[in-house]
Amino acid sequence: MISLRARLVRMMSKQYFKRITPDTDVAELRKTWDELTSNLKTAPGVRRREATVGDITCEWLVPDKCDETPVILYLHGGIYMLGSAHTHRRMVSFIARAAGMRALIPNYRLAPEHPFPAAIEDATLIYRKMLEQGIAAGRMAIAGDSAGGGLTMATLLSLKNSGDPLPAAAVLLSPWVDLAAKGETLKTRAGVDPWFDPDNMPEMVRRYCGNRDPKAPLISPLYGDLSGLPPLLIQVGDHEILLSDSTRLAERVTKTGGSATLQVWPEMWHVFQYFIGQMPESAKAIADIGSFLKKTVTA
Amino acid sequence: MISLRARLVRMMSKQYFKRITPDTDVAELRKTWDELTSNLKTAPGVRRREATVGDITCEWLVPDKCDETPVILYLHGGIYMLGSAHTHRRMVSFIARAAGMRALIPNYRLAPEHPFPAAIEDATLIYRKMLEQGIAAGRMAIAGDSAGGGLTMATLLSLKNSGDPLPAAAVLLSPWVDLAAKGETLKTRAGVDPWFDPDNMPEMVRRYCGNRDPKAPLISPLYGDLSGLPPLLIQVGDHEILLSDSTRLAERVTKTGGSATLQVWPEMWHVFQYFIGQMPESAKAIADIGSFLKKTVTA
Numbered sequence: 369m370i371s372l373r374a375r376l377v378r379m380m381s382k383q384y385f386k387r388i389t390p391d392t393d394v395a396e397l398r399k400t401w402d403e404l405t406s407n408l409k410t411a412p413g414v415r416r417r418e419a420t421v422g423d424i425t426c427e428w429l430v431p432d433k434c435d436e437t438p439v440i441l442y443l444h445g446g447i448y449m450l451g452s453a454h455t456h457r458r459m460v461s462f463i464a465r466a467a468g469m470r471a472l473i474p475n476y477r478l479a480p481e482h483p484f485p486a487a488i489e490d491a492t493l494i495y496r497k498m499l500e501q502g503i504a505a506g507r508m509a510i511a512g513d514s515a516g517g518g519l520t521m522a523t524l525l526s527l528k529n530s531g532d533p534l535p536a537a538a539v540l541l542s543p544w545v546d547l548a549a550k551g552e553t554l555k556t557r558a559g560v561d562p563w564f565d566p567d568n569m570p571e572m573v574r575r576y577c578g579n580r581d582p583k584a585p586l587i588s589p590l591y592g593d594l595s596g597l598p599p600l601l602i603q604v605g606d607h608e609i610l611l612s613d614s615t616r617l618a619e620r621v622t623k624t625g626g627s628a629t630l631q632v633w634p635e636m637w638h639v640f641q642y643f644i645g646q647m648p649e650s651a652k653a654i655a656d657i658g659s660f661l662k663k664t665v666t667a
Numbered sequence: 668m669i670s671l672r673a674r675l676v677r678m679m680s681k682q683y684f685k686r687i688t689p690d691t692d693v694a695e696l697r698k699t700w701d702e703l704t705s706n707l708k709t710a711p712g713v714r715r716r717e718a719t720v721g722d723i724t725c726e727w728l729v730p731d732k733c734d735e736t737p738v739i740l741y742l743h744g745g746i747y748m749l750g751s752a753h754t755h756r757r758m759v760s761f762i763a764r765a766a767g768m769r770a771l772i773p774n775y776r777l778a779p780e781h782p783f784p785a786a787i788e789d790a791t792l793i794y795r796k797m798l799e800q801g802i803a804a805g806r807m808a809i810a811g812d813s814a815g816g817g818l819t820m821a822t823l824l825s826l827k828n829s830g831d832p833l834p835a836a837a838v839l840l841s842p843w844v845d846l847a848a849k850g851e852t853l854k855t856r857a858g859v860d861p862w863f864d865p866d867n868m869p870e871m872v873r874r875y876c877g878n879r880d881p882k883a884p885l886i887s888p889l890y891g892d893l894s895g896l897p898p899l900l901i902q903v904g905d906h907e908i909l910l911s912d913s914t915r916l917a918e919r920v921t922k923t924g925g926s927a928t929l930q931v932w933p934e935m936w937h938v939f940q941y942f943i944g945q946m947p948e949s950a951k952a953i954a955d956i957g958s959f960l961k962k963t964v965t966a
Contacts, residue, residue, distance in 0.1 A: 455777025485829055529828065529891075530784055531876065577830065584830025591894055592828075 370635045374647040378637060385563040386551050390571035394449050394480065399607065401446075401455050410461035418586065419492050421437060421474065427453035429461045430470040436666045438507035439498060440471040441535070443491055443523070445514030445544075445639060448479045448576040450549035456513075459654075462644045463539075469665065472498075476519070484510075485576040488586060491523040506666045513639040514610075517543025517601055521589035521617070524597055538666035539657050540602045542610055542639045543589040543617065547573045548582040551612030560607045562637050571649075589619055595624035603630060603661040604638030611647025631656065669934045673946040677861050678935060684862040690869035693748050693779065700745075709760035720773065720793050726752035728760045729769040732854060733891060737806035737964045738797060739770040740834070742790055742822070744813030744843075744938060747778045747875040753821065755812075758775050758953075761943045762810065762838075765957025770810075771797075773820070781935075783876040789961055790822040795831065804832035805965045812938040813909075816842025820888035820916070823896055836963035838956055839901045841909055841938045842916065844874045844889040846881040850911030859906040861936050889916055893924035900959040901927060904935030928954065 387397060408414060410429065417428040440463065444456040455472040464471040476490035491510075498508060512520035517540040527534055554566045577587050585592030590613065600621060602654075604614035611632065618630035631638065632647065636649060641657075644650040683703065687696060694956060721829040739762065743755040763770040775789035778927060789811075798806060808895035816839040828835055835957040853865045877884050884891030889912065899920060903913035908929065915927035931940065935948055940956075943949040 410894055525828070529824075529885045531879030531881065543788050580830030582830065584828055586828045587830050 371648050374515040374636075374643075374649050377643045377647050381643075382562050388447075389568055392419065398450055401450055401453045402452075405424075405455045406479070410457055411465045412540055414439070414461040414465055416457070421472075421497050422490075424476060424490050424494060424620050425453075426472055426474040426494070427457065428470060428472055429457065429481070431461075431465045432470065434464070434468060434470045435575070437469045438667065439503055439538075440467060440469050440661065441491070441495060441498065441508060441510045441590070442471050442473045442556050443476065443510065443512035443516035443519045444473060445512065445516040446478075447543075447544075447572050448484075448487060448519075449516045449572070450478070454490050459513075462651075463641075466654050467611065467661035467665075468658070469509075469661060478513075478543045481592035482589060483575070484580065486524055488522050489518050489621065490577050491519055492526050492532075495527065495535070499533070501553060504532055504666075508535040508537045509537045509551055509661055510535050511537065512539075513641070514542050517541055518547075518589060520546045521545055521592075522586045523661055525589055525592045528596060534596075534598050537598050537661060538578035538600050539616075539660065540600060540614070541641055542604050542608060542629060543602065544610055545588060545613045545617050547577065547588045548591075549573070551610070551616065554609045556607045557607060557611055557642070562607070564609050564638065568590070590620065593624075594621045594626060597621065597626050599627040599664050600629065601657060603631045603633065603641065604641055605638060606632050607636060608633050608638045633643045653654040670947050671910055671960065673935075673939075673942075673948055676942045676945050679752055680942075681861050687746075688867055696697055697749055700749055701751075704754045704757070707757040709756055710764045713760040713764055715756070718771070720771075720796050722935065723773050723775065723789050723790075724752075724794060725771050725773040726756065727769060727771055728756065728763045728915065730760075730764045730767065733763070733769045735768060736768045737808070737835075737966065738802055739766060739768050739960065740790070740794060740797065740807060740809045741770050742775065742809065742811035742815035742818045743770045743772060744811065744815040744840075745777075745958075746871050746950070747783075747814045747818075748787060749777070757813075758812075761953050762956055766917070766959060766960035766964075767957070768808075769921070776893070779874045782801050783879065783886060786818055787821050790818055791825050791829075791831075794826065798832070803965075805835045807834040807836050808836045808838065808960055808964050810838035810840075811842070811851035812940070814843050816840060817888060819843045821885045822843055824884055824888055824891045827895060833895075833897050833964070835965060836897050836960060837899050838959065839899060839913070839916075840940055841903050841907060842901065843909055843914060844887060844912045844916050846876065846887045847890075848872070848881075850909070852911040853908045856906060856908045856910055860908045861906070863908050863937065873910075874888050879885040889919065892923075893925060894922045896925050898963050899928065900930070900956060902930045902932065902940065902955070904930050904937060904939055905933050906935060906939045909937065928959065
């Protein structure tokens with residue numbers, strides 16, 4: 369059974385998501401999310417540092433004594449239109465501390481101003497800049513939530529297609545990997561998902577990738593060639609319409625001979641790790657991410 | 668048996684290729700090729716027009732009454748380091764006339780100044796600009812020789828990965844699609860190929876893609892997912908070390924259910940179509956390209 373605090377968070381967080389409809393102004397949504405997160409603190413002992421990589425503003429989150437550690441390249445979520453280092457700083461700082469690694473959150477370009485493939489171009493550019501700066505691929509992980517999880521997968525496929533060395537591991541929190549929306553839980557979980565209405569999805573997809581085929585591998589990595597990837601950790605809630613994005617992803621990766629550890633969290637919802645400090649389930653999940661990264665990424 | 672004129676061309680053209688070694692200065696090779704082609708004329712009745720697409724200078728070759736026809740996007744060869752609209756103008760003007768379509772040759776960025784993936788970025792950008800300008804995908808073909816043939820295939824894979832509508836057809840003249848150099852004819856044809864020494868290949872590959880995995884699909888499309896592509900016409904000489912790039916490509920495409928027409932020309936060598944006007948084999952091959960494009964591309 370989930371904690372009482374989780375019940376409260378689940379109920380209260382509904383309010384923001386009611387606003388996300390095809391009619392809502394994107395600027396308004398960004399502003400509200402920024403305000404909602406303006407008082408959130410980073411994990412104790414984790415320092416912030418601004419950086420610019422290429423033309424992209426980024427934020428480093430560096431736990432104590434982690435200046436020279438491996439790097440987590442963290443790709444934030446927000447349906448490819450919202451989110452930033454600001455909105456995700458707190459969660460990522462806890463992930464960095466749990467893993468004992470520094471993390472970099474880029475403010476990659478967002479739709480609708482910068483539709484597909486801008487985000488993937490930015491993410492691969494930043495990864496390659498890390499390589500150029502002498503960080504070995506085996507000392508990097510890529511992680512992301514929701515659209516950032518899809519972006520993590522698209523970045524892996526893009527790097528693989530280009531013959532770049534791949535990172536040692538990837539972590540996906542409720543990844544959005546099927547923008548063609550063929551998963552069965554879009555129906556079966558529509559009643560229990562506290563946040564999302566599947567009917568809003570086609571318009572969100574259109575804003576990101578226009579008239580392109582949504583089944584294209586770089587848009588919906590679920591349909592790509594998933595062989596030859598590093599080990600994945602996938603965490604997803606049992607009460608979210610995107611559950612079957614995760615289950616199908618894990619299934620397809622393991623079918624190619626790859627490694628995908630899937631955790632389905634009972635009664636949890638989309639990117640529940642975000643509420644770290646407010647409910648014990650988030651802390652437990654982030655501790656698991658830390659263990660996974662310590663195990664898979666070369667120190 | 669090949670024509671007497673072909674024998675002469677084959678013998679005389681050897682001279683230039685003797686210069687292409689890992690030690691040769693690229694600027695010198697470019698200059699020599701420019702000079703060798705400075706007197707070549709375009710096909711009668713084909714007009715030239717300069718254009719800039721994005722930041723890329725291009726040349727249109729427009730046969731009479733072909734201002735509104737479908738478009739051949741032509742990607743020239745030259746081991747990703749040489750070649751231009753200037754060096755390929757003549758051959759492409761004859762291809763355009765044979766097809767009754769206008770052709771666009773972009774001066775895509777070249778290695779070693781602009782290594783992988785610059786050329787693919789330029790080619791996909793130009794293709795997308797054509798779409799934006801209202802030319803339907805079904806009214807476009809992509810064609811290329813040698814490295815430009817590999818680039819044609821990489822561009823198709825890149826467009827497919829991104830969910831762009833694909834062109835109606837592609838034409839590949841002696842395409843270089845395996846930079847990992849695993850084809851058997853690298854050995855079996857080394858004695859008869861008048862131009863190329865397989866020992867020079869690794870250094871050429873390094874200049875294009877550095878330390879990347881040469882088997883990556885965008886570097887060596889032979890190893891990519893070749894399903895879902897438009898019909899291909901592949902022309903190759905029986906006397907060239909890259910013969911098995913073409914034979915394996917045709918085999919793999921047809922295995923996925925795709926259509927690939929392979930023509931292996933007896934005793935011909937690398938991109939023998941280039942010598943149009945000097946030997947009858949080139950004219951015959953270009954006539955076949957014209958027929959193929961008329962059949963596959965919507966008028």
